[in-house]
Amino acid sequence: MAKIAVLGYGTVGSGVVEVLETNKNSIEKRAGEGIEVKYVLDLRDFPGDPVQEKIVHDVDIIIQDKEIDVVVEVMGGIEPAFTFVKKALEAGKSVCTSNKALVAEHGPELLAMAKERNLNFMFEASVGGGIPIIRPLNQSLTADEITQITGILNGTTNYILTKMSQEGSSYEDVLKEAQDLGYAERNPEADVEGYDTCRKIAILTSLAFGSTVKFEEIQTEGITKISTADFAYAEKLGCVVKLLATSFKKDEKVYAITAPFLIDATHPLYNVNDVLNGIYIHGNVIGDVMFFGAGAGKLPTASAVVADVVDCVKHKGRNVMTLWSYEKLELGSAMEVERTFFVRIKDRAALEKAKEAFHAVQTVTVDGLDDEFGLVTANMTEQAFAQAAAQFDVAGRIRFDKTTI
Amino acid sequence: MAKIAVLGYGTVGSGVVEVLETNKNSIEKRAGEGIEVKYVLDLRDFPGDPVQEKIVHDVDIIIQDKEIDVVVEVMGGIEPAFTFVKKALEAGKSVCTSNKALVAEHGPELLAMAKERNLNFMFEASVGGGIPIIRPLNQSLTADEITQITGILNGTTNYILTKMSQEGSSYEDVLKEAQDLGYAERNPEADVEGYDTCRKIAILTSLAFGSTVKFEEIQTEGITKISTADFAYAEKLGCVVKLLATSFKKDEKVYAITAPFLIDATHPLYNVNDVLNGIYIHGNVIGDVMFFGAGAGKLPTASAVVADVVDCVKHKGRNVMTLWSYEKLELGSAMEVERTFFVRIKDRAALEKAKEAFHAVQTVTVDGLDDEFGLVTANMTEQAFAQAAAQFDVAGRIRFDKTTI
Structure with a gap:
């Protein structure tokens, strides 16, 4: 029986606990042994929730417990997540995370720490929610030189743009609706300014090319300036407006951008609507391949986190190689x-x-x-x-x- | 330097040699060491082809060479492929294959042989050509209980149905055109009668549910009876006709079928046209996910084979667990x-x-x-x-x- 700890009992954290319970039997078969949540770290208590008896408020209880093989970090944000993840790796525990901010900022360092210790640092859920994309990039597209990645990587903004397109509503009205539905945060900046998308394309591009893309260097524009007038023009052009993140290689240089784009019906992402995500990849031998599914949401994201946990349990004491070095990938100039x-x-x-x-x-x-x-x-x-x-x-x-x- | 042998220098075999040469450097990085083709087994000689010096006509030269770590089987058909693959595994070599007939017929036996010997038997290219689908099923969707798989898994028939739909041409005319273009075999039976598709859904269903689906027990209908009249009706219904393979779980029973279906524009496979393949999967926690790309063709298929070779090289002496037991999965009655x-x-x-x-x-x-x-x-x-x-x-x-x- 593998014992794990979950850091953060928010949406994704509670999803992880739920998925491990719901699919207990099939997960045990696939992991080769059962997986039990021993601790849940949260500042809050959850009286009446079956998880209450597992709640701890001090991360060191988890770090010092030799029984814990895998730590799941689903708190979000850089700190204290970064400190906790480092402590876990130093204590000989593999880490799975859904935290794109952490991965975009500290991915290569945490990967190197895990590798040195024959542990794993996995982050499938950090991009595309439930869609398998990190593992395919790492393990399936290994025969290819990737020449382009283009994705709709943020469900909130895709929902807003889809509604604006289909209903002719204003940005402000749809944002409010999305907030009421829980699809957008009260402070929507990270989504609507493209910051979340930018971090995700930084992660994918780093994995595709094997060296570190600094997300701060990716030209990033959000959707806040897109108006109903823009959609009226788009319709005349047979296009929709989508917030795309794209990176591509040309003449040995890699270029990356996050911005709203006009795409027509022949584009592979044209029909990726509402909160769905889609990721198109072109490799020099595989040609075109596309991945599509729920890019966010409690259970899809938890599904990806738990798949990482299963992989960590299957690979106890063995690092699964990920090609992402510290070396900085100099992006080509956006102006070119x-x-x-x-x-x-x-x-x-x-x-x-x-x-x-x-x-x-x-x-x-x-x-x-x-x-x-x-x-x-x-x-x-x-x-x-x-x-x-x-x-x-x-x-x-x-x-x-x-x-x- | 890992040394490999390629059995069969046909379309896929020559693609494997080409991909290993074209992407030599990136493949070396991803595998952790270089990969060199030492032998190519074929009945023919290829005078003037750089591969000629590596051609052998006797498989035992390969089997007896202790330097060979991985054998790539891309001959197709059951025999002699099955005998050669068994010999390779018995001699301590991992095997990668694109041969869906072999995998559908003998998958669990070859997986068990590999596992006993700490080797690997991999077959990413056997379904969906270049599209990563076997590895995602094995390693990414492990937190889920799969409830449905529906795919367009055969490029030849999808090309024929797409042309019939778009051009109103007859089955016979389009088949002839597909044969002239090399998209269809002179004897197209395996494709147009659905046998190829049926073997592929048998493989995917076995992997999803962990036990063996006998492909002979899957209800299978081809496209030879689909007429221009059917397409005229389909158009009136806002539908297209696609050869789908689908398996789903209902009330603890698994049902599977390969047959032409009418699907409308809301179906996730509606826009999968020409020789492309698409695979839709529903899991109980991930929800909907879709994979889409080139389902056949020399380089896409070779890309998947070489990705398997890279994985075998990375996992020398270590079996990558695949959940597919001998135990027979009894399919629910088609009539229900x-x-x-x-x-x-x-x-x-x-x-x-x-x-x-x-x-x-x-x-x-x-x-x-x-x-x-x-x-x-x-x-x-x-x-x-x-x-x-x-x-x-x-x-x-x-x-x-x-x-x-």
Whole structure:
């Protein structure tokens, strides 16, 4: 019987306890032995909850208990999670976490600590919730050189954009609805500003290329400036607006960005709606592959955490190799990247001049937006776009992503 | 440096050699050491091909060479592949194969042989070509009890059905075109009769439930009876026809079938077209998850085989546990399963009687098919459907699959 401790009895933590109980028998078969939650660390007590007898308030009780093989960290945030995880590894316990902030910030250090000690540090649930993506990248796509990863990695913003698209509602109204439904936090900044998505693409890109992408260096734009007007233009273009995170390799350089993009019906992520996540990967030999499912939620996320626990139990005393070194991956300059843009200009008189400046391939107008027009630009660098845009009163711009499968 | 032998220098075998060469450096990093092809077994010689110096015609040269760690079997068919694989395992070599016939027929025996010897028998490429699906089932969805697997698992038939749907061409014309393009064999029976798909769902179902599904016991229908008339009705119903393989658990019984199904735009496999494969899985905690990509083809399949080789090299002397016992999984009776059917009846005068017999919820007619009509039945068992159908001149029937995500 493997004994584990769960740090944090919030949504994911209670999900982990529930999944281990619900699927006790099948998990025991797959792990080779039973898995029992011995401790749950939380500041709170849970009187009446069956977990109450396992609640401890002092992490050192867990760290010092030699019976504990695996520690599950589902508290979120950097501290005290980072300190607790280090203590657990130092004490000879493998760690499974759903904490993308921790992994994006300290992944290679914690992986190295685990490796030195023949332990494991696993984080399947940190990206894509229940969708298996970390393990496939580590263990299934090993014959490939990955050339592109493009994903919808945040359920909250995808829910908001889907509702805006389908119902024509404003950003503010849909955000409020999402908050009422529990899909968005009261302070939604980490989601809507793209910070959560940015950390996730940093993790995936680091794993795909084997060295560390600093998430702070990834160009990141959120969805707070996307308006109903943008969706009206998008509809005319046969597109939807999605918050994409993408990294790709070109001429031996890796580029990464998190931003809203216009995508049309031929894009593999076009139908990934509501709180679902989807991740598209291109490898130089496998070609296109896509993973799709619930990107968040108590049980899907817990499913991924528990799968990691099972793997840790199966690999007691043996490190499962993960290729992610400290070495920093220098990202190519965002300004070099060539794209097509959609740009809105608040000056009807400037149409001819703008068409020329952006080498426009299409002009779009929307009824009711009579003091502006939209252009689809030619393929141009971000730099060239910025230079052209500086000459006009730009009401907004959204990049196109043209991935097809 | 790990040394391997490749049995069979056909499409997949030459792909394996090519992938190992193309991605030599990244593969070495991921495997922890270089991987070199020392022998290629084939009946033929390949004068002028760089592989010629490695060609051997006698498998025993490979079996007796203690330097060989991993044997790649990509010959296809049961014999001599089965004998060669057993010999390799007995000689202490791990085996990777793309051979679904071999895995469906002898999977548990070969897995047990590998386990006893601390070796590995891996077969990621046997289902879904390059799509990672065997490893996710084995190692990522371990916290879940799988309740449904539904897939488009054969690229050839999906290509044929996609073309018939999009171009209105006849089965015979599209088959010929597929043969000319190399997407279909000169003898297409294994694909178009559903035998290939059936073996693949047998493998996935065995892995999901941990015991052996005999593929011979899976109800299997191919696509040879699907006509342009069926597609005309499908279009009126807002559906496409897909060859699905599906297994699901209900009231502790597992049911499996391979057959053409009508699916509408809300189905997660609706947009899986041409030679692509898609696999939808539902687990009791993860919910819905989907995998999607190139289900066949030289390089995608080779990518999956080489990923297995990398895994074998990383796990030298250590068996990676796979839950698939000899124990036979008794499938529930096909006749018990409840579905909705689409049925075509060649007797306009029988309309009212048929509507009653099938508890029809919808009548469909197509211009030009004036001596018949189509009905969408109520939900009914296969048994009840068969009894009702016996009373009429039935021109065809296709089941509906109603999976939504």
